[in-house]
Amino acid sequence: MPVLLHEDFHAPGEYGLWHITETEEWLRNNVELSEAExxxxxxxxxxxxxxxxxxARILLHHMSGRARRGELFKDESGKPHLRDSLFHVSISHTTDYAAAIAHPNPCGVDVQRIVPRIRRLANKFVGAGEKLQLIPEFELLQLHLIWSAKExxxxAFGRRKIDFKQHLFVDFGAFNANTTTGTAFLKKGKAEMLFDLEFRIYDNFVLVGCVERVKVLL
Incomplete structure (x- = not known):
C-alpha cells in the first residue's frame, strides 16, 4: 500500500494520499464493503x-486507525459520512491516486491531474479577484489549485447548487513556488464559511485540502 502522504491536517484532523498500484482483486480482498457500497x-x-x-475507502480506514472499518455512506446531497464517527470526511480520486481527509470541522479534499486544457475553462470558475493573483510563471499551476480548492x-459545504465563480473565493496571498497554504471563503445567501487551505504540488497533479475555520469541539 504505497501511501505517499499521511499527515496531520490542522490537528486533530488528518489527510492522506495513496498511489494506487494494486490490482482490483487485491483491493477487493482487503476491504469489507457494506451492502450499499x-x-x-x-x-x-x-x-x-x-x-x-x-x-479511497481503504485509505480512509487506514487513516482512522480503527480495527473494524466503518461504512462510508452518502446523505441526500451526496456528501459522504463515516459510520459511527464524529469526524467529517471527504474523498477524492484521479487516475492511479486516491485522497482522503477527516476532521471534526467540515472539510474537503481534491486531487487533480495537471492538464493544459484547464485554461479553456478558467472563465467558468475563476473570479475577478482570483485573476489578479495569477502569475504568468505559475498560471497553469494556480488554475489547478483554484479549481481543486473550490472542489x-x-x-465541505455538502449541498448542491454552488456556482464556483460566484459563491467561492480563493486567496493564496503572495504566491510563489514554495507556497503551500491559503484561505478561502464561501458565501451563498445566508451561508458563509471561512476555510484554511493546504496543498501539495507533485510532478503532474495537485492535492488540496480545506477545513472550515471554526472552534473544534470534541
Whole structure:
C-alpha cells in the first residue's frame, strides 16, 4: 500500500494520499464493503474507477486507525459520512491516486491531474479577484489549485447548487513556488464559511485540502 502522504491536517484532523498500484482483486480482498457500497461499485463500469473507489475507502480506514472499518455512506446531497464517527470526511480520486481527509470541522479534499486544457475553462470558475493573483510563471499551476480548492470547498459545504465563480473565493496571498497554504471563503445567501487551505504540488497533479475555520469541539 504505497501511501505517499499521511499527515496531520490542522490537528486533530488528518489527510492522506495513496498511489494506487494494486490490482482490483487485491483491493477487493482487503476491504469489507457494506451492502450499499457493493451496489455502488457494481454500477461502475471501468476497472480504473473501481480501483479508485476501493482505494479511497481503504485509505480512509487506514487513516482512522480503527480495527473494524466503518461504512462510508452518502446523505441526500451526496456528501459522504463515516459510520459511527464524529469526524467529517471527504474523498477524492484521479487516475492511479486516491485522497482522503477527516476532521471534526467540515472539510474537503481534491486531487487533480495537471492538464493544459484547464485554461479553456478558467472563465467558468475563476473570479475577478482570483485573476489578479495569477502569475504568468505559475498560471497553469494556480488554475489547478483554484479549481481543486473550490472542489474541496464544495465537498465541505455538502449541498448542491454552488456556482464556483460566484459563491467561492480563493486567496493564496503572495504566491510563489514554495507556497503551500491559503484561505478561502464561501458565501451563498445566508451561508458563509471561512476555510484554511493546504496543498501539495507533485510532478503532474495537485492535492488540496480545506477545513472550515471554526472552534473544534470534541
Amino acid at each position: 457493493t451496489v455502488a461499485i457494481g454500477q461502475i463500469k471501468g476497472e480504473g474507477r473501481r480501483r479508485e473507489f476501493l482505494a 474541496a470547498m464544495y465537498k
